[in-house]
Amino acid sequence: MSRTLADFVAATSWADVEAQSGEARRSILNFFATALGSARDPVVMAAMRTLSPFSGAATATVIGHSQPMDAMCASFLNAISANLLDFDDTHPETIIHPAAPVAAPVLALAEMHKLSGRELLTAFILGVDVECRIGAAVSPRHYARGWHITSTCGIFGAAAACAKLLGLPAEGIANAIGLAASQSAGNVENLPSAAKNVSVGNAARNGLFAALLAEQGYEAAPHAIEGPLGWARTMGDEPDIARLLDGLGKTWEIARNTYKPYPAGIVFHAVIDACLQLRERIGRRFDQIDTVTVQGSTLLLARGDRPVNNERDARVSIHHCVACGLLLGRAGVAEFARENGRPARYRAAAAEGEGGVG
Known part of the structure; x- marks a missing residue:
């Protein structure tokens, strides 16, 4: 399953996703708006104070702030900002908020390496497709068991999108997805607290981390998601492979995305x-x-x-x-x-x- 998704991500070009670019731009615009709306929230400021002493080279923008931080810290902060008001975009089938965990690291990585808008949009569309397909494959039991699906599946989208931006081959992308499986976390009990946003931030940051590890040759098990003791079975039920793969490259989850009129669940x-x-x-x-x-x-x-x-x-x-x-x-x-x-x-x-x- 991971390798099939990785082959798809590696082989997909701008020409394949260009028709989805309008919806991708809309999602990213919504991401910026929701992140900016929370940029000075005490939760974001506390996280920024916590991370600042540990930030490396300041290469990535923190939305709503003049001081940049390293790509991993910026990914974390921008993801929690975008998700904090519960006003961000929503994939109705899974209730995943697609943009926050994927747009945050993609933007940070693209800014760090001065990549083009087409490269960014291609990676973003693919990341959204991966996270939502994995989420749909384990829904609804995954969420019903108490896993916060934006966090647990968002990390796969972040890992795949960042691996694509880094130009990794299919094997490297598969490793990034497998490495993400070892870091997937977030629980529903924390939804009425800012702890929910920590797991969304971690999905963005750790997805980027997984891709960077894979870039350095770090490997993961080939069946980290669907194996007998893999992610899907430990966090839900046997995945619905048909839902995961049907229409891959022909139908796009970004086209199913929706936008909230109210800042509530x-x-x-x-x-x-x-x-x-x-x-x-x-x-x-x-x-x-x-x-x-x-x-x-x-x-x-x-x-x-x-x-x-x-x-x-x-x-x-x-x-x-x-x-x-x-x-x-x-x-x-x-x-x-x-x-x-x-x-x-x-x-x-x-x-x-x-x-x-x-």
Whole structure:
């Protein structure tokens, strides 16, 4: 499986992906916007202070900052910035956020080596294809077991994309993918905390690291993903090889990518839309509402039935999303960020199990 993907990545040229370049540009533009929006967040600043003493040659831009850092540190910081607001692009089948773990190291490496836009876009499109195909091959059990799929699969996209930019042959790309399998991590329990963003940052940085190791001749097992004791079986179930390989080089996962209207988990967007519509239908007569019942998938309940103690909780809370859509009529960054000055009725509605939101 790794070798098949590696052969595909090695053989693919700009001519093969040019038709997808518009969507790739859109994804990268969205990546820059979400990263810039979080560039001065305390989480990003803390990570920057932590990494600065260990940064090597300052060759790569940290988005929103004047001081560059080495490519691995910049990859980590830009990936966590892009993912922090939960506003980044989403692959609906897998719920992977494709750009953050792949665009961050690709941009850093391309800047370091002064590579062309075509080379960058080719690698990015291929990286997105690899991460999303691997994610689809192990979904939905992989996520259901508690693995944060953007982090665990994003590293494969980062490794493949960076190996492509480095000009590695198929064998080297396969080794990079195998090396990524030894570093894949991130759990769903950490989603309402900034620890989630650490694993996304690690996917970007460690994917680059895997490619750089492979460039130096570092090897990995040939079946690191699909082997009897490989990544897929230890972190989910036997991979769906058909989903992984069908249409390889003919259909592209970047074409399936979507963009969020709200800075919240994508499973909550339908809830927000429904509440916005209900708000207008009832003429904003909130005093006539006794209860609000939300029906949805098991995943919606599992991820969103939680108290709201901070803005990260709010981004993955059914109750908060209902309150934003129904009572405020807005669900932007400010509505998920502010914790003070809310009307008492709104605070009650956003609390778990209170205010009639169930």
